[in-house]
Amino acid sequence: MPSSAHPVPRLDITVLDPGGGEPERAVSRTLSVLRLVGLCLVAGLLVAAVCFPVVGAAGLLSNETGDAAADSAKAVLGKEPPVLTTLVDSTGQPLAVVYDQYRFQVPTDRISQAMKDAVVAIEDQRFYEHAGVDLLAIGRALLTNSVSGKVSQGGSTLTQQYVKNHLMHVAATTEAERDKASEQSAARKLRELRTAMQVEQELSKEEILGRYLNTVPFGHNSYGIGAAARTYFDIPQERLSVAQAALLAGIVNEPTALNPFRHPDRALARRNVVIDEMAKQKRIPVELADAQKREPLGLAPEVARPPNGCVGVGDAGYFCDYVLTHLAKAGVSKEDVQRGGLTIRTTLDKDALTKAKSAVDAQVPPDTEHVANAMAIVKPGKDKHRVVALAANRTYGLDRTKNESTLGLPFEPQNLGAGSIYKLFTAAAALEQGMAITDSVTAPPTFTSSTFLGGGASCPAGERGVRRYCVRNNEGSDYPPRMTLQDALATSPNTTFVQLLEKVGVGAAVDMAQRLGLRSLATTVATEDKKKRTVGKFFTEQNFGSFTLGPTPTSTLELANVGATLASAGTWCPPSPVEEVLDRQGRRVPLREEPCAQVVDPELADAMTVGMSKDAISGTATAAAKEYGWDRPMAGKTGTTQEHKSAGFLGYTPQLAGAVFTFDDTSTPTTLCDPGGSAPPKPCTDGRFIYGGKSPARTWFQAMNGTGAEPGIMTAMDRAELPSVEGPYGG
Numbered sequence: 127m128p129s130s131a132h133p134v135p136r137l138d139i140t141v142l143d144p145g146g147g148e149p150e151r152a153v154s155r156t157l158s159v160l161r162l163v164g165l166c167l168v169a170g171l172l173v174a175a176v177c178f179p180v181v182g183a184a185g186l187l188s189n190e191t192g193d194a195a196a197d198s199a200k201a202v203l204g205k206e207p208p209v210l211t212t213l214v215d216s217t218g219q220p221l222a223v224v225y226d227q228y229r230f231q232v233p234t235d236r237i238s239q240a241m242k243d244a245v246v247a248i249e250d251q252r253f254y255e256h257a258g259v260d261l262l263a264i265g266r267a268l269l270t271n272s273v274s275g276k277v278s279q280g281g282s283t284l285t286q287q288y289v290k291n292h293l294m295h296v297a298a299t300t301e302a303e304r305d306k307a308s309e310q311s312a313a314r315k316l317r318e319l320r321t322a323m324q325v326e327q328e329l330s331k332e333e334i335l336g337r338y339l340n341t342v343p344f345g346h347n348s349y350g351i352g353a354a355a356r357t358y359f360d361i362p363q364e365r366l367s368v369a370q371a372a373l374l375a376g377i378v379n380e381p382t383a384l385n386p387f388r389h390p391d392r393a394l395a396r397r398n399v400v401i402d403e404m405a406k407q408k409r410i411p412v413e414l415a416d417a418q419k420r421e422p423l424g425l426a427p428e429v430a431r432p433p434n435g436c437v438g439v440g441d442a443g444y445f446c447d448y449v450l451t452h453l454a455k456a457g458v459s460k461e462d463v464q465r466g467g468l469t470i471r472t473t474l475d476k477d478a479l480t481k482a483k484s485a486v487d488a489q490v491p492p493d494t495e496h497v498a499n500a501m502a503i504v505k506p507g508k509d510k511h512r513v514v515a516l517a518a519n520r521t522y523g524l525d526r527t528k529n530e531s532t533l534g535l536p537f538e539p540q541n542l543g544a545g546s547i548y549k550l551f552t553a554a555a556a557l558e559q560g561m562a563i564t565d566s567v568t569a570p571p572t573f574t575s576s577t578f579l580g581g582g583a584s585c586p587a588g589e590r591g592v593r594r595y596c597v598r599n600n601e602g603s604d605y606p607p608r609m610t611l612q613d614a615l616a617t618s619p620n621t622t623f624v625q626l627l628e629k630v631g632v633g634a635a636v637d638m639a640q641r642l643g644l645r646s647l648a649t650t651v652a653t654e655d656k657k658k659r660t661v662g663k664f665f666t667e668q669n670f671g672s673f674t675l676g677p678t679p680t681s682t683l684e685l686a687n688v689g690a691t692l693a694s695a696g697t698w699c700p701p702s703p704v705e706e707v708l709d710r711q712g713r714r715v716p717l718r719e720e721p722c723a724q725v726v727d728p729e730l731a732d733a734m735t736v737g738m739s740k741d742a743i744s745g746t747a748t749a750a751a752k753e754y755g756w757d758r759p760m761a762g763k764t765g766t767t768q769e770h771k772s773a774g775f776l777g778y779t780p781q782l783a784g785a786v787f788t789f790d791d792t793s794t795p796t797t798l799c800d801p802g803g804s805a806p807p808k809p810c811t812d813g814r815f816i817y818g819g820k821s822p823a824r825t826w827f828q829a830m831n832g833t834g835a836e837p838g839i840m841t842a843m844d845r846a847e848l849p850s851v852e853g854p855y856g857g
Contacts, residue, residue, distance in 0.1 A: 203329070215472055216476075253283065346429055354374050445703060450463065498791035504783045511702060569622045616740035693780060750819055762777035
């Protein structure tokens with residue numbers, strides 16, 4: 127029930143003369159009495175200003191100030207405090223928390239009674255008697271501070287403290303607003319007093335006390351009793367002992383100076399003062415007080431506040447980072463995440479993450495210089511593509527001396543290409559233009575294009591001295607003169623796909639790559655001629671035959687999502703890490719996500735699945751598949767850049783699509799070798815170069831073994847045998 131108006135208490139003062147008669151002491155007593163009278167007059171003016179704003183205090187308060195106090199009361203009562211946002215995995219288990227202020231609300235009726243008693247005893251023993259402003263406390267504080275010559279005692283009630291803390295830590299969202307809420311001025315203090323009196327008319331004492339204990343800062347960026355109990359004792363606040371509650375109540379106004387982790391002796395002394403006050407005011411028995419004062423501080427071994435954000439949450443750091451990045455693009459503001467108390471249900475599969483992390487670390491240990499190994503796994507679907515795992519060998523963190531990183535290695539485009547994986551886009555464009563996956567293609571050892579220019583020094587000169595684009599197949603490769611497009615995808619001859627790109631056109635291949643999932647090709651960049659173009663448009667306008675060999679910056683997650691698109695019968699969806707977002711009341715928060723779309727014919731997607739199905743059987747990933755005993759249907763494609771600075775592998779099953787990208791993650795990438803065995807990739811010049819069929823493919827098969835074996839999307843791979851695709855895409 128709202129509290130009723132309280133009568134203004136009478137200030138009774140008795141001056142006792144201890145005797146002695148010395149002139150100095152008499153003068154001192156006289157001055158003290160005169161000072162007290164003056165202070166009482168000040169208190170009287172203060173009361174007049176609070177109760178009658180149109181008079182008193184030389185006009186410090188006016189009707190305008192009264193209106194401001196009314197507005198302040200509305201702000202205090204109407205705005206909910208910031209609380210932490212929680213990210214949970216696909217099973218509902220906590221993943222990470224994000225907060226501006228570490229706080230979670232505790233219902234008033236569940237707040238520890240010991241905590242209520244302790245804070246009332248030390249901060250406002252007349253809390254249940256006054257009407258928001260305690261004139262006795264004000265007079266006592268004025269007298270004490272005047273006699274001591276410094277501010278040693280305050281006169282603010284818990285209601286006033288609640289008002290001030292709410293205006294500073296809840297209502298204020300800018301530094302200017304916080305400065306205004308804490309400015310040292312008579313106007314601010316009087317406005318605070320009037321606001322407190324208005325709050326008392328609207329809320330019961332228990333409601334005010336509960337709100338205060340949920341709002342006030344306790345240090346270490348912990349706000350409210352729920353967070354404080356966790357931070358200092360690592361227990362729920364319901365389990366606070368009298369001694370623990372007294373410690374928190376004692377440090378609340380000076381959490382830095384009385385920090386028990388840094389100043390245990392000061393904190394202990396202050397705690398015992400609170401316990402003594404609780405006993406003196408008969409809030410606890412004297413015997414209990416004596417026993418509690420003998421207790422140690424009982425702190426947690428270290429500050430128990432959880433990590434704020436993605437650093438410190440373990441293997442899920444990259445996934446957590448991607449969730450926050452995705453939400454920002456989906457219309458959920460940073461302030462909403464940090465202050466809104468959201469529950470973010472993510473798509474993270476911790477089992478898949480554990481296997482992916484184990485695999486990327488096994489192939490490239492986290493402390494390997496120059497070499498990052500990243501993996502992304504996406505669950506296909508015609509209504510949603512769910513990101514189930516993001517992993518990298520680099521620990522997600524800020525310590526560069528330990529090769530930690532926060533650069534979004536598994537999901538942000540990296541400044542190196544994925545190599546021959548891009549050949550699948552040329553093949554898909556050819557299918558769309560009428561070719562069949564069983565059609566025959568040629569694979570000469572070398573090829574000089576009559577269409578593409580911009581070749582290296584070893585390429586022949588064309589018109590006006592501009593060198594034509596020329597390519598050769600990998601040294602030691604032994605390709606037959608002709609093969610099917612399916613076999614070409616498995617064995618990856620460079621010359622075949624540059625010839626094919628001549629026929630379909632760079633623009634068609636770029637468009638296919640974007641449709642299937644490489645949306646970063648639409649990123650605008652400053653090109654060599656200093657004109658702004660998208661990556662895809664640049665390759666198209668320049669008519670670069672190298673596009674099919676994959677030199678462009680590549681996102682591991684986008685590659686995985688390409689596999690998900692093909693596994694979903696040609697349906698593209700944005701790679702989403704979020705199932706739903708709920709606000710603090712449990713209502714669903716709308717997300718602005720791009721809708722799914724049928725980007726290629728289902729028959730074309732099936733043809734590409736069949737076309738890529740030999741990579742683990744007779745193609746470039748065969749050795750890696752055998753090493754890990756792979757025996758399930760899958761489609762895959764390896765890739766390596768020309769200078770062996772990066773390599774990748776894209777593979778998918780009916781249930782899951784995954785991509786691995788292994789690359790030099792320094793600012794000046796160099797050629798990498800992959801000797802195999804127990805030796806990780808490393809910078810080199812000895813010729814045992816890295817390829818997509820080595821560390822990247824081994825990472826994929828290790829991670830995906832036994833992962834995602836549940837029923838998935840029906841595609842060509844679900845059949846007992848992989849048939850030839852009929853119609854325009856097969857023979």
